[in-house]
Amino acid sequence: MEIEMDSPLAERLVARQEVPYDVAIVGGGPAGLVAAAHCRMRGLNSITFEAQAFGGQLVSLYPSKPVTNFPAHLDVASGELARRLAEQAAHFGAELKEHEAVESVGYAVDVGFFVRSSSREVKARSVLLALGMGRFRPRKLGLKDEYRFAGRGLVYRLPSRDHIVARHAVVVGGGDTAVDTAIALKAIVPEVTLVHRHVGLRAYPHSLERLDASGVHVIPEAEVVGFGGDGVLDRVLVAVRDQAAQEIPADLVLVSVGQAPDLGGLADWDLKLTLDGSHLPVDSSMRTAIHGVFAAGDFVAYPGKIKMIATAAAEGSTAAASVERYLRIQA
Numbered sequence: 001m002e003i004e005m006d007s008p009l010a011e012r013l014v015a016r017q018e019v020p021y022d023v024a025i026v027g028g029g030p031a032g033l034v035a036a037a038h039c040r041m042r043g044l045n046s047i048t049f050e051a052q053a054f055g056g057q058l059v060s061l062y063p064s065k066p067v068t069n070f071p072a073h074l075d076v077a078s079g080e081l082a083r084r085l086a087e088q089a090a091h092f093g094a095e096l097k098e099h100e101a102v103e104s105v106g107y108a109v110d111v112g113f114f115v116r117s118s119s120r121e122v123k124a125r126s127v128l129l130a131l132g133m134g135r136f137r138p139r140k141l142g143l144k145d146e147y148r149f150a151g152r153g154l155v156y157r158l159p160s161r162d163h164i165v166a167r168h169a170v171v172v173g174g175g176d177t178a179v180d181t182a183i184a185l186k187a188i189v190p191e192v193t194l195v196h197r198h199v200g201l202r203a204y205p206h207s208l209e210r211l212d213a214s215g216v217h218v219i220p221e222a223e224v225v226g227f228g229g230d231g232v233l234d235r236v237l238v239a240v241r242d243q244a245a246q247e248i249p250a251d252l253v254l255v256s257v258g259q260a261p262d263l264g265g266l267a268d269w270d271l272k273l274t275l276d277g278s279h280l281p282v283d284s285s286m287r288t289a290i291h292g293v294f295a296a297g298d299f300v301a302y303p304g305k306i307k308m309i310a311t312a313a314a315e316g317s318t319a320a321a322s323v324e325r326y327l328r329i330q331a
């Protein structure tokens with residue numbers, strides 16, 4: 001897809017004299033981070049955008065899971081593996097932009113590829129898409145008053161320590177993230193209650209031991225069914241199985257009931273991608289149907305594709321080699 005030259009964006013980019021990046025990488029999960037490292041090792045000038053935190057699913061979906069199948073590691077915590085991948089890319093000199101979502105990618109003859117993120121527009125000679133399952137958005141509880149208190153005491157991610165002034169926090173959820181969050185909050189907030197739906201929690205034994213010792217009050221087989229407060233949240237309504245709903249004081253409610261993947265924004269990109277469901281078909285060199293556009297990781301489809309950290313990393317490396325070959329031919 002090409003952008004007409006009367007497009008204000010294309011005109012703006014033509015007017016700017018800066019040298020385009022060799023490659024713009026979208027996505028900073030294992031595939032994007034390994035691609036960033038390998039592009040730099042090959043002497044390519046790259047920029048990598050990550051909408052959230054570097055590490056992709058390793059930090060968004062299972063931040064404290066032991067990973068036991070990554071080559072040369074018997075057991076490495078997912079968050080630690082993510083950190084090392086980002087560190088390696090930075091070590092080779094890759095330009096990395098975290099918490100900076102790409103909102104559109106397009107192509108114009110006089111510009112080449114252009115990438116618009118939440119805070120900049122850059123030109124690039126090629127593009128490498130490592131979008132994984134897309135960005136992740138926190139799942140909501142689906143309660144009537146939820147939107148009213150969002151940001152007014154109701155949050156979906158743990159705020160930074162400096163922003164927490166609460167006296168009574170309620171964490172909703174029964175998985176590892178909810179348990180870790182409740183333990184982390186207890187070090188800052190005097191009273192913390194964990195409300196979860198099932199009899200038991202779905203967390204690692206090690207986390208459960210820490211929870212027992214933390215002083216967090218746990219209410220099992222319970223659901224938050226309502227919020228209260230005059231503009232700002234000061235209580236929640238909790239329904240425990242077989243009992244009438246009760247009010248609990250709460251000036252901070254942290255909902256931790258999972259993350260939903262979202263590739264929705266792609267349809268609005270200037271670069272029209274033809275997806276197979278939510279995947280982009282590639283050949284064995286990680287080339288897509290669009291000249292100069294490469295892809296790697298969970299986002300791609302090819303016969304025999306498996307979704308693993310090691311394969312995402314390997315595809316990132318293959319894609320980097322293909323980008324280099326492509327740029328050499330173009331030169």
Ligand SMILES: Cc1cc2nc3c(=O)[nH]c(=O)nc-3n(C[C@H](O)[C@H](O)[C@H](O)COP(=O)(O)OP(=O)(O)OC[C@H]3O[C@@H](n4cnc5c(N)ncnc54)[C@H](O)[C@@H]3O)c2cc1C
Binds near residue numbers: 050070
């Ligand atoms: C619960 C669970 C457990 C798993 N356990 C293992 C395991 O033990 N071992 C194993 O090998 N594999 C495991 N996997 C699979 C593994 O996590 C994935 O195969 C791997 O993360 C894929 O890496 P990726 O870089 O392709 O995608 P992702 O990890 O999904 O990263 C893609 C990144 O792109 C970013 N992004 C998307 N859109 C944009 C945009 N517009 N702008 C900027 N950034 C964007 C996203 O925010 C995301 O961070 C597990 C998966 C799950 C769900």
